[in-house]
Amino acid sequence: MITQFRLKKSQQVLNIILLAFFIIFYSYTQAQQSIWQFEYPEKDTIYTDNTSIFFGGNVKKDGKLFIQGENVKIYKTGSFLYQFKTQPKNINSITAQFIIEKDTFSRTFYIFPQKTKLPKAIAKGDVKIVQITPAEAEWLQPGNILTITAEADKNSDLYFFNAKVKLKKISVSNSIATYHGLYKINESDTNNIKLLTGFNILNGNKISFSAPSTLKIKSTSEIILGKTIGNYAYMMYGDGDDRLGGAKMSYLDTGINVQIIGKYNGLYKVALSPNHSAFIPVDHIQIQNTNTEYPESLSANINVTPNSNFDQIKINLDKKLPYSSTTELDGNKLKILIYGATSNTNWITQLENLQSIKNIYYEQTENNVLTININLKTAINWGYDIHYDQNNLIIQVNHAPKSNKLKDLVVGIDAGHGGSNLGANGLSGVLEKDITLQVAMRLEKKLRKLGITTIMTRTTDTTLSMTDRIDYLKSAHPNMVISIHCNSASPLVKGNSTYYRYISFRPLSQYLHSEMLALGLDNYGNIGSFNFGLNGPTQFINALNELAFISNPEEEEKLTNPNFQDKMADAMAKAIKHFFKDFTSEKNN
Template sequence: MKRLRFACLLLFALKMEAQTITPHYLLARSKGKLPAIAYGQGADRLGGAKMGYIDTNVVFRIIDSTTDLYNVQLSKYHTAFIEKQFLKIDNSIPVKPFYLTGSFSAKGDTTYDVVSIGMEEKLPYKSWMEINPSRIMVDIYGVQSNTNWITQLRTLKEVKDVYYEQVEDDVVRVTIQLQHKQHWGYSIGYKGKSLQVKVRRQPKSLDIRNLKIAIDAGHGGTNMGASGVTANGLEKDYTLLFAKQLQKYLKSRGVKKIVMTRTIDTTFDNKDRVVFMQQEMPDLLISLHLNSSGNKDVKGVSTYYKHIGFKPLTAAILKQMLTLDLAEFGNVGSFNFMFNAPTDFPNCLVEIAFLSNVQDEKKIMSPKFHADVAKKIYLGINNWLTQLK
């Protein structure tokens, strides 16, 4: 009788254990154009606060969903949200409690310094910039370290050192220390099953005439932007005028390589602009916009960045813009605008003035002001470069 009771208890325990370890999630892979993971469900006109873009074919564990979002388990203590359109459920993915890292390598090619992190699977990650000292940080989720060496070659020019630590049971943090104080950008994604960080080097010449500069005229086509309070002028038209004036002034100062996102009134989706810029890979990007507020008394100029490593460029441009007798609206960081999100190149969003303010609108309508803005942005870029020499 005792044996029978013990057998029943054992069978019950095994059954309960089997129920406990049954996965309560779905496995999926990322897909689409510029999928991004977000911290939460919050949203405004710019979308929710994003952790960053993610590569395609990355494995995610779906644990819950809302109308438009999947809630995904990145690691034991970390979750995120991703739009449903960017995940495809894949029942063929093997279920594993964790994955392992392999060996690392860091070497330079003709253009970049490349850090490769050996992986068993394409897993979620988050990256960010730090300053003082300048370094790139990468958290890889759902993984345990089995890395026994990191090979670093003398072909490296920007990467100073690479190391890692297991900061949680299933999170590996990689630190990439840089030689220069200024971040010049990096790209991150998978090549095969290796997670690669391609680090851009500081240009050999910091003469503005030798740099490739991208200019983005905000809005366009069906995306009209804000409108003025007296003349009803459209933001999309004014930004194109400012962009062309900046292009003209840069050319007059000897800049030969200039990339424009648009030169006519045309619809150009922001994601397509980002992809276009990632193909062009400028040394820096200036995106021109005009601000608007429900409060007609709000006015002034502001510059924006998302990544702290790109702040110095935005601060230098704002300093010059303030000499145009514009009120200061601020230097805004951690900004969730799509064109500030890429880590690939230094970028600065300039909200030149407020179309919703009568005094600012009067300036915006003036061709002389267009020329003055172009000159001040040029001087801001030049001052930033001078600080780096």
């Protein structure tokens, strides 16, 4: 009993010692993190073949930081950045020291050559299918092209697409070769469940293989129709994707009739005309069980009438058809393409007192594509809206502001991100959502001082979706909208950039960019055809201003500086003022 008691007592003492050690170690670690912290690299051991690596983070501003004995600049935000040139294929040891008052903190990093990842071996006779396009195809129609990329033994003869096509050997690495093949679907393939199968002939042996996916081929005589649903249905040019989604062709009203000719990548492929097709996300289409609304129509009369804030065009159709629009800066022209429409229009009525529309005429540019050409009176396109009223296509072209006085201008200001949407962050930990709101509030104050009416999407740290912002701005009817963001990339990248989607809206982004560069910021570019959400609406002129790179410590320092924030707000206010004066000095051409 005494022995057991002593053992228990010893264990308790040991536990107390271990707990005390843990508390001391944890406190020391927390103290270090509050004094200096590395955002990258995240670990002390790094595997890379890069010729350089960045060390970045934040420290107490009144200390001194040394990496490899070199004094590293500490910015006013506490951020630091150091680029170390590695010795490839060697083990690199990097020592960092931070000295503050009488304390010295050290940390050592080790950089090892990247571990070579050996390719997974392919068993003799096996075939690895690398890619089939269109990817994730559920059903296609004759005329579509299928492609396959596969890997197998370099001595293989591969046949695919129900063994109709011998795949070509395009590269060899060690004993493995890459093979590629194409196949055009024809009517005889309808409901061919073996189309994605083939065989490998190797050393006289014939080994079957198949794709893991299934694919249906539907005859071109099978007509599948659908209607658009939801408030933000849209068409894309192709089935590609990137960080901001695929390249959008046009937003669409609800209830528009489309013919569907394929389904893959989560998209429906729709036929617009004999020479045009587009892609619409499957959740924006409802399949119609009764095929009575085939997307073709004759156009009837066109009426053009003035309203209080816009000129309106009404085009009579038999049913709702898909459409897209393009703008031209030279000559200030707007074009609306109506797919599935054939002209039977012999009457275009234009009333007096139109303020936006100078001329309107149509062209049957090809079979089932009716193009409506609109020449504008205003010096710039102030925005337009396209929607349906029953089966009538309505095009509303905004009037210019009433005068060239700033009191007649309405500007929407969008502070990017907010609430749970943090945006990017700087090395100091500063958040993009906070910078954008601070600058937006400064801009709003300056515009109001000029007599300009302002509309803010947010004035507090609020979570808003992109559709929330767009819906609110559409209902508020601003003349223009500026969305304010901070950029983020590699820590050496710097500069201001502005963005637009439609060419007729480019001038505003150029005015903003020019004034921002006058602050001494680097030129990261004026970028068009941008797929950002608030560059999408056509109802008002809009531009995205990526102030500077929050990921760059030098620009992070500027972005957090109240004086520089004020200068950025001044620059934007100046750009808006000059843009407005230049494009309303002569309201009508």
